[in-house]
Amino acid sequence: xxxxxxxxxxxxxxxxxxxxxxxxxxxxxxxxxxxxxxxxxxxxxxxxxxxxxxxxxxxxxxxxxxxxxxxxxxxxxxxxxxxxxxxxxxxxxxxxxxxxxxxxxxxxxxxxxxxxxxxxxxxxxxxxxxxxxxxxxxxxxxxxxxxxxxxxxxxxxxxxx
Amino acid sequence: xxxxxxxxxxxxxxxxxxxxxxxxxxxxxxxxxxxxxxxxxxxxxxxxxxxxxxxxxxxxxxxxxxxxxxxxxxxxxxxxxxxxxxxxxxxxxxxxxxxxxxxxxxxxxxxxxxxxxxxxxxxxxxxxxxxxxxxxxxxxxxxxxxxxxxxxxxxxxxxxx
Numbered sequence: 001x002x003x004x005x006x007x008x009x010x011x012x013x014x015x016x017x018x019x020x021x022x023x024x025x026x027x028x029x030x031x032x033x034x035x036x037x038x039x040x041x042x043x044x045x046x047x048x049x050x051x052x053x054x055x056x057x058x059x060x061x062x063x064x065x066x067x068x069x070x071x072x073x074x075x076x077x078x079x080x081x082x083x084x085x086x087x088x089x090x091x092x093x094x095x096x097x098x099x100x101x102x103x104x105x106x107x108x109x110x111x112x113x114x115x116x117x118x119x120x121x122x123x124x125x126x127x128x129x130x131x132x133x134x135x136x137x138x139x140x141x142x143x144x145x146x147x148x149x150x151x152x153x154x155x156x157x158x159x160x161x
Numbered sequence: 162x163x164x165x166x167x168x169x170x171x172x173x174x175x176x177x178x179x180x181x182x183x184x185x186x187x188x189x190x191x192x193x194x195x196x197x198x199x200x201x202x203x204x205x206x207x208x209x210x211x212x213x214x215x216x217x218x219x220x221x222x223x224x225x226x227x228x229x230x231x232x233x234x235x236x237x238x239x240x241x242x243x244x245x246x247x248x249x250x251x252x253x254x255x256x257x258x259x260x261x262x263x264x265x266x267x268x269x270x271x272x273x274x275x276x277x278x279x280x281x282x283x284x285x286x287x288x289x290x291x292x293x294x295x296x297x298x299x300x301x302x303x304x305x306x307x308x309x310x311x312x313x314x315x316x317x318x319x320x321x322x
Binding site for chain 2: 037038039040059060065066067068070088089090091093095113114116118120121138140142144
């Protein structure tokens with residue numbers, strides 16, 4: 001085998017390896033981009049107003065002038081709030097995943113990235129993740145006329161209906 | 162030149178070309194992922210309260226009970242609001258890109274994905290994109306004590322300071 005030929009073989013090996021490395025690197029970037037969150041996942045919610053695992057990152061707390069609180073909530077698949085209402089309603093911005101939203105007396109709605117809900121005042125409702133996919137949402141809650149009122153848990157029958 | 166050697170040269174060319182193609186393909190996927198929007202870009206803003214090109218997608222309109230309006234605003238590089246104030250303040254959620262925010266009498270802040278601003282009530286301020294990168298933000302504006310008051314444009318000197 002001539003040295004020229006040997007050198008060529010080594011060159012092919014080097015190019016192929018570099019190419020593979022380059023692809024692997026890009027794959028990693030893709031994965032990171034998909035998983036990149038806008039807001040931190042926050043703290044696990046430990047009160048009894050939720051079924052399943054959910055996390056909240058409070059982005060803004062209400063004060064006496066701007067009486068809105070804003071939080072990013074992440075629901076694990078199957079997790080949901082209990083039934084509850086807000087005296088001034090609530091705004092839900094769906095950021096990622098697949099979620100459920102239901103007002104008392106209405107059918108359950110499926111929420112996906114970009115969907116927005118304006119939940120009416122004093123209307124019992126619940127929201128959470130779908131059974132198979134987590135759900136990330138921003139909740140904007142006005143405290144002008146008082147705090148959230150919490151009710152009973154959403155049963156599995158209500159959740160799956 | 163032997164035919165074996167010629168074949169090897171062709172092989173190197175093919176591998177190098179495939180590698181390049183593969184990288185280009187991955188680049189396109191990356192770009193698409195980066196450009197995936199949560200909310201639609203909306204309508205181009207045509208009033209005189211902005212310098213440069215900006216778009217707004219109104220997500221929620223204020224009503225008599227929930228007096229918050231929520232909009233997603235996209236600023237082209239260099240675009241910004243005029244100076245303005247809100248009687249109940251404003252909440253800004255930075256979704257993507259690189260933006261600027263400044264309150265009267267304070268230094269300009271740089272906003273990136275995930276940054277949140279609670280702009281105080283009755284405080285003149287402006288916000289917009291950085292010179293090189295667009296900026297996407299959600300603005301939550303309470304109308305409890307009245308509408309936004311608009312003032313003069315942000316000069317290039319103020320913008321670049």
